[in-house]
Amino acid sequence: MNVVEKFDKMLKTKKIYYFDVDEFEDITAHYFDQGDYVTALTVLKYGLIQHPENEQLMLFKINILLIQDHYDKAEKVTKELISIDPLDEDRLLLLASIYSYKDQTEKCIETLTPLLESDNSMIREQATQSVGLEYFGAKQYDKAHEYLMDSLNLIPYDKEILEKYVHCHQIIGKKEDAIPGLVKFLESHPRQAHAWRSLSELFCLAKEFDLAQQSIDNAIDLKPKNSKSHQLKGDVYYKSKDYTNAVKYYKKALDLGGKFNSINSKIGCCYQRLSQNWLAHKHFSLPIQSGSQNSSCWKNLLKFLINEGLYERAQHYIEKYFDFKSESSGVWKQCTKVYEHYKLIEQLDFCIDNYLIFGKPKVSHWMYCAKIWIHLSQWNKALQILFEANELFGRKRELDELIKICMDQYNKNTPLDKK
Numbered sequence: 001m002n003v004v005e006k007f008d009k010m011l012k013t014k015k016i017y018y019f020d021v022d023e024f025e026d027i028t029a030h031y032f033d034q035g036d037y038v039t040a041l042t043v044l045k046y047g048l049i050q051h052p053e054n055e056q057l058m059l060f061k062i063n064i065l066l067i068q069d070h071y072d073k074a075e076k077v078t079k080e081l082i083s084i085d086p087l088d089e090d091r092l093l094l095l096a097s098i099y100s101y102k103d104q105t106e107k108c109i110e111t112l113t114p115l116l117e118s119d120n121s122m123i124r125e126q127a128t129q130s131v132g133l134e135y136f137g138a139k140q141y142d143k144a145h146e147y148l149m150d151s152l153n154l155i156p157y158d159k160e161i162l163e164k165y166v167h168c169h170q171i172i173g174k175k176e177d178a179i180p181g182l183v184k185f186l187e188s189h190p191r192q193a194h195a196w197r198s199l200s201e202l203f204c205l206a207k208e209f210d211l212a213q214q215s216i217d218n219a220i221d222l223k224p225k226n227s228k229s230h231q232l233k234g235d236v237y238y239k240s241k242d243y244t245n246a247v248k249y250y251k252k253a254l255d256l257g258g259k260f261n262s263i264n265s266k267i268g269c270c271y272q273r274l275s276q277n278w279l280a281h282k283h284f285s286l287p288i289q290s291g292s293q294n295s296s297c298w299k300n301l302l303k304f305l306i307n308e309g310l311y312e313r314a315q316h317y318i319e320k321y322f323d324f325k326s327e328s329s330g331v332w333k334q335c336t337k338v339y340e341h342y343k344l345i346e347q348l349d350f351c352i353d354n355y356l357i358f359g360k361p362k363v364s365h366w367m368y369c370a371k372i373w374i375h376l377s378q379w380n381k382a383l384q385i386l387f388e389a390n391e392l393f394g395r396k397r398e399l400d401e402l403i404k405i406c407m408d409q410y411n412k413n414t415p416l417d418k419k
Contacts, residue, residue, distance in 0.1 A: 004030050007043065021051050028060055037064050053084055062094065071102045089115055089123045096130060105138040125154040129161065141168040149181050156189040166198055176206045193222040197232055209240040227258035234266065243270040261287035265297045272304060280304060288317065295328030302334035314338045329359030333368075340372050348372070349381075363393045370402055379410035 003023045010017045019027070024047035031040040044061045051057060058081050065074035078095045082088065092111055099108035112134070115127035132147030145168035151161050169178040182199045186192065196219035203212035213236055219229045234249035247270045250263050268283035284304050287297040298321055305314040318335050326332070332355035339348040352369045359365050366389035373382035383406045389399055 003027055007046075010046075011042075016046075018050065019047070021047070021054055021056060024051070024057060025060065028057075032060075032064065037068055040064055053080070055081060055084065066098070066101070069101075071098055074098050075102075089118055089120060093123065093126060093130070096127075100130070100134055100137070105134055105140075108134050121154075125151070128154055129158075132161070133164070136164050136168065139171075141171045144168050145178070145181075149185065152185055152195075153188065156185070156192050156195075159194045162195060162198055166202070176202060178202055179206070190218075191222055193219040193226065193229065196222070197229060200232055200236065204236050204239055207239075209236060212236045225256055227253045227256035230256060231258050231263060231266075234263075238266065238270060241273075243273045246270050260290065261292040261294050261297050265294075265300050268300060268304065277308065281308075288320075293324045293326070295326060295331050298326075299328065299330045299334060302331065302338070306334060306337050311338055311341045315342070326354075327358040329355050329365075332358065336369070336372060340376065343376055345376070345378065348376075352385075361392065363389055363396060363399070366392070367398065367402065370406075374402070374406065377409070377413070379406045379413065382406045383410065 003019065004027055006017060007019070007027050009015075024043060028040050028043045028047070031037070031043060041061065041064055044057055044064070047057045048054065048061070058077055062074045062077050062081075065071075065077065075095065075098045078091060078098060082091045082095065085091070092115060096108045096111040096115075099105075099111060109131055112127045112131050115123055116131065118124045118127065128147055129151040132144050132151050135141070135144035135147060145165055148161050148165040148168065152158065152165060155161065165181070166175065166178050169175045179199065179202050182195060182202065186195055186199065189195065196215050200212045200215035200219065203209070203215055213233070216229060216233045216236060219226070220233065223229060230249045231253035234246045234253060237243070237246035237249060247267055250258075250267045250270070254260065254263050264283045264286040268280045271277070271280035271283060281304065284297075284301040287294060288301055292298075298317075301317060302314050305311070305317070314334075315338050318338055321331065321335070332351050335351040336348060336355060339351055352372065356365060356369060366385055370382045370385040370389070373379070373385065383403065386399055386403045386406065390396075390403075393399075
């Protein structure tokens with residue numbers, strides 16, 4: 001009879017058998033692996049009766065309670081563990097993580113703060129990262145970025161931390177302020193290609209294109225076959241209006257396995273800027289022909305076709321696009337332009353509805369749609385849009401002016417018996 005069968009027999013007969021700690025762990029692991037957490041906790045209950053305050057069994061219990069989202073119970077057991085050995089820093093990290101699960105940011109950071117000065121480098125690294133992530137999760141970005149940079153200096157290879165560090169500066173509206181921190185970081189860690197890429201993007205935003213090129217070249221020197229680096233170099237050339245070189249590096253990124261759809265769409269934009277419209281059309285179309293549902297790819301293709309006056313071809317693509325049930329307001333706006341051109345009221349109604357449903361609630365969006373109906377002399381539909389805008393955004397002068405124009409035209413063009 002193995003230990004699991006012996007334990008099951010004990011439950012059935014209600015006779016208490018003795019098991020050593022290792023046996024209780026094996027029995028618990030058996031039920032844990034089966035996903036039977038209730039029975040696993042029952043095993044641990046008996047285990048802790050026979051082996052009070054056994055740390056391994058208590059840790060096993062905490063793990064199961066966390067899986068079940070029983071955070072209060074897990075907190076209680078963790079505090080019992082800490083009372084056994086108050087100097088165990090791993091247990092303080094565990095308690096902090098439970099506070100984080102419970103969205104108790106202040107308690108979490110208060111628990112982690114003493115660990116920031118730990119003699120144990122691994123504890124210090126984990127505590128620093130956890131504080132940064134906790135502030136980040138609580139949207140306290142002004143505090144988060146400091147700890148995230150400290151964490152990067154301790155764990156320089158962590159790309160997620162780097163992205164969050166840059167994101168903090170983006171959220172507080174000072175993305176370029178991340179540059180000095182990254183420059184200093186790279187002085188100590190010059191072989192971090194992902195950091196050079198991020199620095200290049202920041203220089204690009206600041207329109208320091210020469211510095212952006214130097215930074216991305218450093219990333220390429222470190223990892224010559226990284227498609228993201230070559231794509232980013234193409235982006236730098238594109239933003240500096242050197243479209244020929246941008247195409248060169250976008251194609252290099254494709255050769256290295258870069259994202260087919262987004263890169264071809266970027267190449268299409270370059271050829272459009274170079275007035276090589278046949279090539280632009282070819283590259284805008286490639287993602288669509290491959291079955292892409294990416295809204296940017298569709299938007300770029302439709303916008304190109306409309307600008308070129310190719311409405312029939314644009315309509316052909318739009319009819320395919322309807323199958324995707326897309327929520328991209330940008331694409332639906334392009335669709336409205338095609339059906340406005342053909343004066344197809346039913347299809348235009350459908351596209352306008354989707355444009356307003358999936359777009360941001362801005363009064364300019366409702367005015368754009370109202371003006372489409374005004375252009376087509378659909379005064380009643382224009383008024384419906386404008387009255388809806390008034391309800392959503394309140395009375396505005398520009399809305400009132402359009403309503404007056406539409407009312408005058410509606411009254412002028414509608415027979416009295418239909419009013």
